[in-house]
Amino acid sequence: MNRKDDDKFSDTIARRLRDSEDQLDELTLARLRAARLRAVEAARPARSKLLLASGFAGAAAVVVLAFGVWWTQPGPVAPPLEDMQLLTAGDDLPLMEDLDFYLWLEYEQPELG
Numbered sequence: 001m002n003r004k005d006d007d008k009f010s011d012t013i014a015r016r017l018r019d020s021e022d023q024l025d026e027l028t029l030a031r032l033r034a035a036r037l038r039a040v041e042a043a044r045p046a047r048s049k050l051l052l053a054s055g056f057a058g059a060a061a062v063v064v065l066a067f068g069v070w071w072t073q074p075g076p077v078a079p080p081l082e083d084m085q086l087l088t089a090g091d092d093l094p095l096m097e098d099l100d101f102y103l104w105l106e107y108e109q110p111e112l113g
């Protein structure tokens with residue numbers, strides 16, 4: 001059978017089933033409706049459980065990703081030792097305050113330095 005024959009066969013079966021449904025009594029139709037409702041209700045919890053599980057999986061992935069990004073960040077960098085010595089010395093502080101001036105002076109008049 002090819003695709004065209006499959007479609008024709010499906011249409012014929014569907015039409016015959018709809019025609020036979022018209023010939024069913026009310027009790028059978030009510031039982032069929034009830035069975036359909038039970039089947040639909042039975043399918044809903046499985047879907048909601050899957051949705052809940054995928055939500056938890058997504059949240060866990062976000063937590064793992066955030067932790068990975070946080071873990072790979074570099075920590076605070078300590079200042080070089082010579083800078084720490086200059087800051088803690090205290091006695092040459094006036095010189096350090098005018099350091100830019102002295103650097104400029106040395107640049108402008110190299111023969112004095």
